[in-house]
Amino acid sequence: MSNEFFSTSNRIKETPFTSRNNEAGVKKYSVYNNTLIPTVFKSLKNDYLHLTKHVQLWDVCCQKIIEIKGKKSHDLLKYLFCRDLSNIIPGRAYYSPIVNFEGGILNDPVVFCLSENHFLISLSDSDLFNWVSAINHTMNFNADVFESDRITIAIQGPKSELLLCKVFGKEIEKLKYFRFENYVFNNDNVLVSKTGFSKQTGYEIILSKNQTGVILWDLIMKEGVDLNIRVGCPNMIERVENHLLSYGNEMTNKNFPQDCGLGKFCSLDVDFDFVGKSALLKQRDKGFNKSIYQVKFDLDILPRPPFFNNLPVFNEGKEDGRVTSVVWSPKYNKYLGFLIANKDLVQNQKNYSIHNEVSFDIIEIN
Secondary structure (H helix, E strand, O other): OOOOOOOOEOOEEOOOOHHHHHHOOOOEEEEEOOEEEEEEOOOHHHHHHHHOOOEEEEEOOOOOEEEEEOOOHHHHHHHHOOOOOOOOOOOEEEEOOEEOOOOOEEEOOEEEEEEOOEEEEEOOOOOOHHHHHHHHHHOOOOOEEEEOOOEEEEEEOOOHHHHHHHHHOHHHHHOOOOEEEEEEEOOEEEEEEOOOOOOOOEEEEEEOOHHHHHHHHHHHHHHOHHHOEEEEOOOHHHHHHOOOOOEOOOEOOOOOHHHHOOHHHOOOOOOOOOOOHHHHHHHHHHOOOEEEEEEEEOOOOOOOOOEEOOEEEEEOOEEEEEEEEEEEEOOOOEEEEEEEEEHHHOOOHHHEEEOOOEOOEEEEOO
């Protein structure tokens, strides 16, 4: 990455693997949780085709981690999240939206349960540490809450299991989705979970030491040569095709979880309070009137590069939403994107258009 095009500072961090990304020929970076994340290596389409056929190693240290420990840490966790985490089990990971007191989504992290009172919250792109710290303090949970120095890499793609078996052994084959195990590597503990931001099968590895991470990175690249491994990154085409939502793109704090197909992760009937519960119950009484759809359409005048945000959608000539994360799909040979809209869209779709002229197909995302 040339400093001619991008400047880092104390507010925008490199990672222990930024030099490895540069050596692999990264073409574009973005900033996620104030940290660099690669977005394109060869090209969006080329990266996509490789990811869906082979295996890639990703630097996802931008998934910052909040660590919670202490006697009342589980009580804090239950109060923070709208998903019922009262019976979580060590060794498992939980996709768990977190909302504000108005019921708007603040983040959609994965929570790792290390033990009865020790948890990792792996964040999507939004500042959440101050929120968690403030809730902990004002509600007198008095848990130990800190921004962890742990770092994360991901192995994604259909050959990822073959690769990790070469590195950690055949036991990897027994690991189920949203489960994790601890392994010793370089005299250091590493956490290997069957999770990740693709639908191609994959794993994430959480490490405590940068040096261990770099040694492991180089070993994975060496062991993956015969599997056609490449350094890669989360791919926008792959995620949109497979209904993977991105906080800040598809949903914001203006949306309830139920607007985004995430109502199943929102436990409104539990017998304890949590942040946003009363607001969500009131809205449930009124009715959750929105849903999220994958949109498919053709549009000859779409500019390049082949993805962008916020294409306006019109209902009988009046703007009534925006299509986000628009990308060209090789699988469907159409443009795809996401749209949060009123549920009457299904019945009245003929009245809707993109750019006031283009009709589209929709699939509701549950």
